[in-house]
Amino acid sequence: MTLTMILIHLPVLQSLPLPFSSKSRDFSLPNSSWNSEMKRLYEHYNSQCEVESEDGEKQKGLWRRLPSYNRSLKYATGGVYLSKLIQSKARLFTRNIKEQGGAAFEYVLFNNEEEQRCVGIFQAGHLLEGPPGNVHGGAIATIIDTVTGTHATLLSGTVMTANLNINYRSPIPLGGTVHIESSLDRKEGRKTFLSCRVTSTDGSKLHTEATGDF
Template identity: 75%
Template sequence: MLGHIARRLCHLHQISNGLRISNLFQLLFKETRRPVSTMSLWPFSAAMSRDFSQPNSSWSPEMRRVYDHYNALCEVETENGEKTRGPWRKLPSYNRSLKYATGGAYLSKLIQAKARLFTRSVKEQGAAFEYVVFVNKEEKSCVCVFQAGHLLEGAPGHVHGGAIATMIDTVTGTLAGYLSGPVMTANLNIDYRSPMPLGSVVLFHSNLDRIEGRKTFVTCKVTSTDESKLHTEATALFVSINVGHLFGARS
């Protein structure tokens, strides 16, 4: 999808003297809209990008254990002993989706090329947000394995409530986007139940509540890895948008 967009941009750039960027994208996305079901939601080039959701040396044994558990669910063995795709899928995570998508380098130069995804903006491994998301399309749910780094402190020794909210927005938005296509957060309601210690590993469980037109409602709860302790509960509302809206184009 973005590879096609980049080629269109190169062509349009040659005829865009005097056009505002918003007008340029309006022309672009008018011709590139497709139903979400026919679009690749993760059109990334592995050769050009680094997947930050891969295990690294900062991961604790517990983080690695839970990751291995869900990663194993991404592949199952048939009765014939063959390996096939399981109900879960691990999603990649980059420090900027736009820049590292196939054909996205050209777009990145036009739109704040130095921008970085907030949760992937710290270079030091393990210092902030260490996480990986697994999604189950059939169940319309996802699970995020999260390890809280030392730069996320709020109350001494515990994770800042804003950092927890950031991860809830990230996880619920990931599920909403996976099921509904491009979305933006419209509402986020959070109840903090118990403090989350720095360095701890927790699970973010997110499930689709319902879809009403352009609105996608999602629930989320944050628990210990054995699910015996509830840290946070939340509900979120996301609104589907036209991709061109992100670049200033209007329908």
């Protein structure tokens, strides 16, 4: 490709939507595709990330929002063993859909270090269909693994999933929002054991429950 052709195509390349852009975007921040329940739960936890003391000063709260970008390989030591080509193209599985606007995984994670809990708010897009009108079981497993795996990493450092046992209780409708909570059961040597529940946003319906060790 000549220099002239590169200059002609440069504006097009710069206008490509994330995650195929080189610019970093925090996908855990609210966007126009989030429904009212997604936004409500986000505000519920985000408001507890910073609290005001009696003298009016801002202090760190119990919860912390975890930023989420479309690639993590450059931060992982294992990436040095992969070719430069693979490293440059690697994208986080849950953030690699080119189509924007709530098409696939819309989620945000909050961590409570003191209570050893991590929650995820998940809105399922139309590209995640399994049974007609409902979310594919593999997509549910993916988001559970994302929440519990992130939680285990925060508790124990870099981990990999050793076992994930999932029980599906009731379907999650496409476009719906669910609340995912991961809690620490115990640690045994190098292993971290977690429990996870996926419920409706008001907690009245259990969609999925899981246990895992990392």
